Amino acid sequence: MTAPTATATDSAATDSGAERAPVRRRRPRTGTALVTAAVVVAVGAGGAAAIGFGGRDPGTATASTLPPATAQVTRQTLVDAQTVDGELGYGTTRTAAARRGGTLTWLAPTGGTVKRGQPVYAVDNSKVVLLYGGLPAYRTLRSGVEGADVKQFEQNLSALGYTGFTVDDEYTGSTAEAVRDWQEDLGRDDTGRVEPSDIVYADADVRVEGHEASTGDTVQPGKSVLTYTGTSRLVTVELDIDDQRLAKKDNKVGVTLPDGKQLDGLITEVETVIETGSGGTGQDEPETRIEVTVTVADPKALAAYDQASVKVAFTADERADVLTVPVAALLALAEGGYGVEVVDGGRTRIVAVSTGLFASGRVEVAGDGLTEGLTVGVPA
Incomplete structure (x- = not known):
């Protein structure tokens, strides 16, 4: 906030101062203009004034020309709020892309829900299934491999009812045997290895939002197949x-x-x-x-x-039971900080204030002798 500075002097009268993370493709947005709704729940009387700043010497009482407009100090609950579209x-909509080339032979139906262990799509009649996890499949899992991705896969294999192995970060021969059973149930070749192209990982069940390709299409690695969301x-x-x-x-x-x-x-x-x-x-x-x-x-x-x-x-933010004045009533003081011009009868004086929350064109203030109902000057 920039305001003209009120210079502190010993004169008996002065005039008022001058006026004072992930990268995505941008989606078309309709009706996204922000609608300001800074709410003020008033407890006392309030006033409004034009935006502007001005000032006089702090602590100086004067009989000079009175400010062009005034407002009252109110006690109220001040709320910084905003309503948006x-x-x-x-x-969030996400995309499932083919991890290997071939012919797209099946797609989960649009609007349908895919659960853990169920197919999302199929390439060359080989089903690509949904598993739960935040770590994407990035390498072939086989006997001797260790890591967090192994544990994530084994947790899913166990949840699907396959046994005979220990759920940990080691892909052992026992894991490979369970994988062969899983592959046989899916109609795949029972290699005992898990390829990145065999899996789509998501946090939970997914809802198919739309198809990006059609059955019969020839797809290459990286080709978008379908889009999905949460349920x-x-x-x-x-x-x-x-x-x-x-x-x-x-x-x-x-x-x-x-x-x-x-x-x-x-x-x-x-x-x-x-x-x-x-x-x-x-x-x-x-x-x-x-x-x-x-x-x-x-x-x-x-x-x-x-x-x-x-x-x-x-x-x-919200401040309950605080004194407020219009933002336009603030004066920038020469010694730093802000003040307000208190109008008392035909005279005025400057009171230094500390400021708090700004909202709805008003500002929370506190200062010596500042009380509810006082009149303060506001530039035209």
Whole structure:
């Protein structure tokens, strides 16, 4: 905040001063303009003034020309809040890509749910199955291999009911025997080895959102096959980097559905993403965004909607029972900090103040002798 400086002097009168993480392709967004809704729950009377700054000598009482406008010091609850557009759906969309070349012979149906151990798609009639885990398959698992990826795979193999091995970070001959049983059940060659192209890892069950290829297509490694999401109904919000203060994990938010119904929500995930341009003039500069995932307390209330635009009300900060003045009433003092011009009858004096929360055009203030109901000057 920049303001003209009020110079401290011993004169009896002075005039008022002058006016004072993951990289993604940018998705088309509709209706994502931010809607400011900084809420103030007033306890006392309030006033409004034009934005501007000015000042006089702190502590000096004057009989000079009074300020062009005034407002009152109020005691109230000040809330820094903002309402933005969000999308109700199934969370972040991800892509499953072929890990080896061949003919695409089967795809899980759009809108269907794929659970652990079930096929997502098939290449050359070899099923690629879903397993749970955050570590992607990146190497061939065979006897003698050790590591976190081995343990993750063995945890899945055990959960699918296969036995005879120890779940740890060592791929042993016993693991290979269990894998052969698993491969036989899937109709694969029972090699006892697990190739990266055999698996799609996800955190949990997935919902197939769409197909990126058709059965019969010849696919090469890296070719997108289908897109998928989680299965839980979520609200996703994209914030500008300047609004990062709103995105605090585990904070409560309010969600308003298209029919006006309001639901309680909770921020469950906050992720910084870099979106790349979609091509064309001025579209290629990367943009950093904050992606916020919100869950609602009553998921059944979302049953009427598959995907929809919603409003999400964030509260960044709140101060209860504090003194406030319009931001425009602040004066920059020569000795540093801020003050306000208290108007008392036909005279004025400058009171130095400390500031707190700024919201809704007002600011939390505290200073010697500053009380609710005092009148302060506001530049025109």
